[in-house]
Amino acid sequence: MAWRDFLERWSAEWAGAWDPEQSPGERDREALRERWLGSPGADRARMAAVEERLGCRLPPSYRAFLEVSDGWRHAGGFVSVLAGTGEIRWSEDVAGLGRALREELDEDSPREEVLAAAVWERALRLDVESDATYVVMGPDDVDAAGEWAVYVWAGWRAAPPERYGSFREFMEAMHREFHSLESGRSGTAFVNDTTREQDAAVEEARLAALRGRYERAETVLKEALAYGRPRARGLYDQIRRLTGHAYSADFDRLAFDPVYAPELLAVLAADHVRDSWKDDEAWTGLFRGAGEAVRELGASLLGQMRDGTYRYTAEGPFGRAVEEAREQARWGRTDEAWRILRAALPRWRPLGPEHLAPVGLLADPFLGQVCGIPERGRESLATPRAGETGDVPVPAADVDPPGLAWLADADDGELGAGYRFVLVEAVRPDELPELLGAEGVSGLRGPQSRFEALFRAGRGAGPGRAEASGAAEASEATEAAYWEDRAVAAVVGLAGEGWSFVFDGRPQPFDAQRFVSPAVVASGGAPDEGSAAAGGGGAVPGGGGGRRAVVVWSSPAARPGRPGVFHLSVAQGGEERYAFTVRGAETAERRGDVPESLDPDRFFGSGGTGEAGLLDAVAGEFGVGLPRFTLTRGRAYTLTTRSWTRPPEPGEPMAVLRFVRSRGAARDA
Template identity: 45%
Template sequence: MNDASFNWPDFLGRWQQEWVPRDDEDDDDDGAGTPVRLGAPGAGEGAIAAAEARLGKRLPPSYREFLAVSDGWNVDQMAGVYRLGGVADIGWFQDPYDLAQLYEENLDEDPREEDVLLAGMWRRALQLETESDASYALLDPGDRGRDGEWALYVYKGWSGEFPERYESFRAYMEAMYRGFHGRRAGMPDFVNATTRTQDARVEEARLLALRGRYEEALPLLEEALSFGRPRSADLLNQLRHLTAPGGDRDYGLLVADPRCLPELLPLHAMEPARRGGDDHWLGMMAARGVARDTAEAALRAMRDGSHRYEPPGAWGRAVSRARDSARWGETDAAWRVLREALPGWEAPGPSLIAPVGLLADPVLGQLVTPERGREILATPRAGESGPAPGPVPDLDPPGLAWLTGPETRRPPFDGYRCVWVEGADPTLLPALLGEEDATLSVPVDQRMVPWRMPKDDGWAPPQPWEDRGVASVGRTAGAWSFAFDGHPQFLNDRFVSPAAPASASGRAAVLWRDPDHPAPGGRLTFHLSVAERGQELYAFTVRGTEIQRSGAIPEALDPERLFRPEDPAPDNELRALEALHTELGLALPRFALTRGRLSTFTPRSWTRAPREGESYAYLRMVRHRH
């Protein structure tokens, strides 16, 4: 810290001049109308030197300079330290409560430097406060910066918390000054040069953010927030929300503003929709001015997945097109639609600077990664101009090779099976692959699919020999629709490929890769079948080194070439998946299947019923309560 440019007389004089009582305190200290005096006449150099001689140490620079201007100060905290003493009052703390021993006992075998400093601070510290509520302001000569400053710790003995550390006495006083402002920010008559300066910076930050210069806006808003300035928290929350999209943000009273409610209320409803606590949340929204029926509708839509982010204008039309792509797994295409339309986004009100409502959309919200959130913020919008940011790279790799990556093995997938149907709309797959009246669900978070039970869709419950699963539905850029199951059972001898019935109007391909064998180095089981116009063209099944084949298999897909006994199973699998992408154009969207939302349905069993004379065994696990 460089204190050479810091003017203590100006700083303390401004604080004194701006002082007004809080709403909960009187405006004078003696009942006679005398304004509260925060400080005291400065201590002379002789008095400061005498105190240093008594203490046996030279005081740190910023504290020494402060004492020369004001010999003590009323820091005006509502809880904590009330007043700092002068040179005659300060003395060594001497750890009267044996706190050093308590903190030393909690040090581990390889403690951090800051933990060691804190443990020793109690015996070294200089005590500054003279009035407090069992709180202490402690300067630590053992925690010293290169500039000679001592760290200051504030310990609130009643709080049960660790002490709060400030880099120096000056840093502590600046924080107390900001707190003084923050405690009065809601008072309509609290207006002065500092509040006007901070409010101007909030407006400057708002315009910077709309011009895509959010990194310049952040420090302005953070400083304004430390002074408690109106709107600073709302604007800052939007920037932080988009740079860390997975977190929750509280937009306070702004949620009830009719201009902002469609963007913000669904965001607020996300947490209670997941975890419950409806009555508490509804009461909180009512206290902020949101009608109960409006809040209930938002909560219900978030919980059942029916919420749709529907802003007006050209941006809203782009959002609708993007959702149609994303709901079928084409998330990169969806993001490109949003990216192109983003400059045309219009702010519904002066306190909104970004389309944060996008985060609450069940389908599109998943697309906003931290990198994409920063891309939104770096894009000029709402009529403001500036340079456009470079596009964030697409998230989906081409083809199928990603299925062999370590991130796809337990979790999220333990084996996989998939049907691709060429030229078919994804909405037709339940009719092609499911029982009569099978329907698609609303888009489902794919991370929850392993815990979804197969649905009977109005038909008979599954038989013990059936292998019904939950298939996620989408489409790829190559005009293939797919139904993917990332948690299949093991392929058995009664397997019947659904490729032929799925290919009534074109080609269909079926792929099955067994879950990893429980034994180390277990064999790879891999099946492919391709059909067209209701007829199977070719198929093969690989079980370890055994290969079964039928039909005229293209040379590029010859299992003898793809599955080599001398190669590890992962290499063989990767080679086969790459060949399927090259030869047939098969692909799957990694992002949608691992982090997005897709509709699901329960397909027919791919295992046929046992014939007369055939037997089978199954294991059923039942949980009993005791």
Template identity: 40%
Template structure:
């Protein structure tokens, strides 16, 4: 096993610390003497001193600590919050003087898991390395030993409000404290040395690698620079992580004079959740200069209302507009292909901009950029002078049809299909009246939670709509209506004015809290405002009207099948017969425009009773 050479590492740390020494920040920790000596350590411990400490403690110290003590018998300013580490004479068993074991296990009774019990015992079995600190324990744990005989080090402070942080060995702990020193000193004027210069060169190399599409190698280099607190590194890494789906990319604060802040970071910060208990607008805008706050607030409102639009320049900017229109039509695969074909032509807004992360804040395009597609985008050479192929789609375009609705039918669904109309006609054909307003960029959950108006006897709903293949549009809601009700009224009749329309509904429990045997399925078809045929199935009961095509007859749809099989088979048959397809990705994961429909129940006739219930 190669022994770590402590001397050059500790000397470099000491010199860099002394050069960054600030009496107001560091003087109260014996810093003046350390700065003058340009050495944070002490005299080396001899072999006899180390052996005496081991005899006193009754254990052999782990290798990296023994070799450290042979260079310096203790250490000052290990990071920012540990002011003095123990030498041979100061090493003591912690002994859990503050009852941390009981605090960690309080209230768990016999339910505490093995990991929690082990963690709670860390204080009672470990050596305490922190002699002076800002309420920080540095615990060398003989109960966590690796194959090399190294003991793990755990650091814990009550003001962190988090579990102890594990370092695999004493050497790892010291290297982490060296990074912490750099991170905390990075904002000091003139803080520059050989370490920072090497790291900054790596950051620039990572930026160029990311633009070449080598994002994984770039991220690895950036993570190391982030740990050292190097400027630029966090912004560059966060762009990669945002498109990979592992971070938000939010970077609250800064000046809107920086185009990256204004057009990329602010929208992403507006999209992120505010700290718990904080007012969203206030918690965000207070991080910006007074003059910038109105613009930030306006972006936040656009994000919340679903009206924010990401914009870019040139060829890629045109592709963004095309892709948004396609995503809004419920064609996410086509939207992605439009973006992918032009990613190479994207241009950065500033020197530290490596990808169009602001797309994630666009209500229509954000859902299109899945982590898989984000990684494909990152792997594409882009920016001025970029060369290389466009990212390939993730396999063949999905053949959605309608059968997938059977997999999303736990709460039922309603879907209306209308032929030969533009999407803009959907509010007129299905809405409460001809002036029904479009609700932009709704998720399936937001449409579900919407509270439609109307009379108590009505069954209005909010549907989201989009394209359903060549010549068709759809309107979908992820909850069903029991079509066996006497007053059920298919919206296909009014929606078919001047064209053709189809209604399909599924209610898994028939509205009565029963089992799958009481599930209700309904299909109806209308032309030019007149009903042509319909079929309603509930359990073994079938009701049909009009002349039903053989391919859609109840027997053909459900014979010899379980309810789930019958539902999928019926949906596949409808999709095939009418030539329609609805994107599962768009409906389940995208944002689509919505509209409040007319009631799916007709008005009660004179003397006709009715009942209603409210959803909570």
């Protein structure tokens, strides 16, 4: 839009928004009468005179502006008078901003910050009257078209200076700011050509988003949001949430609309519970002005999030797919869950016209981890849905690598130092507490993240201690003997077709003398700790058929001279079939008939593929794998296992250290 048209429209909109009950000042009275916020344009003589006075040629868009209007009033909400040829002047570090910004620079500061600090030293000052707002335009930040960047700093914003690429860009932003402020004024009728154009663009963006063109929709909604259009925030925030930008994406008033509240408030409730530093006053404060039914719904959703009972639901075919996907996700099969949801997305139906996607999935304790990956969120937005048509997106990549070899490459930040796990054949995950749970454990805990599991199960309490917090955990936490080595927050799930797993990251160092392989009991053997099998000293008589169980324990080198340990033991029908332990590159112990495919001598030592190769062989031998995403970043069910070590024998030495805290509590280590 040409400068003349743009400025005339702005002036007419400003005059149309004037509150007739407000008495204007002399200059505003004239602007209202003339419906013009500017002045007559500067002629060539005035333009030449100001450039001679300043000693430079003014940038193109500012020159073009001055030719139409030599100055401006009410540039946005905080600059009352903007300079024309008579007021513009050089500013030498206005308000000391340049000095303050330079003090924050260091040798690694990006070029943008360096320019932002330097511009205040030598710049043209454009603000004449303002509300603690400074506007400058500097010749040291120039683009290929000769435009000078404009910087705006407001003391009350507590933010770095805002940069605009040119004077025209700055004025367009101030026009948007004017609209945003006027749209937010209570009781003010504010309708004009710009608002009608923006509202029509919002509707087009909504349809584009449902047709999978979410990036175009996001751009349009962002501009409409800058103009303060009331529908834009709720729609824009749904896109932002699914693309991984949760900060300040609160859905605005849409979250408290009874039609959309069941889904959008669930997402906000999940945020509140996850951000444990927030108190409930912050939650109830969100509902000021909301109806009683919405307030009750908010309280209910918060309670469901806290006790882990919330489940996302939807109507029709998509709802049935949600239930099927959740069954996969709750046992760690997040890739399978996503494939189910992906196939069903075209059949999703919105709750109402302001609903763009099943964003409520993000609040589900299991499906939230499936859909919360930004690549998947973008895929869901790029999928045509709600009866609309469009191009089908390229599927997002799976997040879980196949098999087990990835464990050898995981760093301490993912799993901690070392890992151990049990694989059990022909057993459902929810049956594992009966097989491998500690005394008093009646079921699984969760769903919860690994951090939550470790915290609630008292991971920091030392070996054997399952000091849990919370009623559910406390009912299952029994006092353990000092010699016990329980996995207090072991993750439970599916390891493949017909296999379940129990996984413990960051275990105690492997102790071959006292190790008790859970494989025997898990495969159907007796849990008698005094038996030969329980002590790892031989096979249990009988057995032969029945289910199989596999135990793997990888313990990294604790210090120089003490090599890492890798242990594998396999049992079937309550009888250990074979086992071996590798220390460093040497097989330290071997029992039973180890299959050639798993022979440790093939993998360790010169030319071998090491731990990764052996894990790959184990995965191939049994057709199993472990879900990396769930074990490192997701949410899952957990349990406290029985001890992986036997009690000390009579006369066997064992040291116990007791640390007494200031409040009198003690812990064994």
